[in-house]
Amino acid sequence: MASRAKNFRRFKIRLHRERAEIQTLLATLQSPEPEPGGLPIEHPAEVAAALYDHEETLTLKGWLRQRLAEVDAALQRIRDGTYGRCEVCGMPIQRARLEALPTARTRVECQRVLEREPWSGSAQREVHR
Numbered sequence: 001m002a003s004r005a006k007n008f009r010r011f012k013i014r015l016h017r018e019r020a021e022i023q024t025l026l027a028t029l030q031s032p033e034p035e036p037g038g039l040p041i042e043h044p045a046e047v048a049a050a051l052y053d054h055e056e057t058l059t060l061k062g063w064l065r066q067r068l069a070e071v072d073a074a075l076q077r078i079r080d081g082t083y084g085r086c087e088v089c090g091m092p093i094q095r096a097r098l099e100a101l102p103t104a105r106t107r108v109e110c111q112r113v114l115e116r117e118p119w120s121g122s123a124q125r126e127v128h129r
């Protein structure tokens with residue numbers, strides 16, 4: 001249990017960092033005179049370009065809020081001890097998937113199923129057992 005929690009420490013740190021970055025960006029988007037130079041994001045040019053288009057700013061804000069909600073949910077799952085487990089089948093999510101997407105809720109296979117058809121309840125039971 002303790003070692004498992006320790007395994008997720010890195011993800012927790014990453015999630016907290018992403019949360020701070022999103023909040024900084026949201027705060028920047030609120031202010032009339034943004035300072036693109038101070039944005040702690042991997043693609044500052046893209047974000048800066050979006051800042052000058054009001055509609056795109058709204059889209060970006062919506063996306064950032066959604067990301068923030070996903071990050072918060074992932075942090076909550078770490079606290080609850082359900083982090084890293086697929087919400088569909090209950091199996092552990094692949095390490096590589098979590099590395100690529102720390103907010104992932106499902107295994108790649110289950111995500112594909114979910115995207116193909118919304119939750120149907122019966123199809124998922126046979127997937128792993």
Ligand SMILES: [Zn+2]
Pocket residue numbers: 086087088089090091106107110
């Ligand atoms: Zn699954």
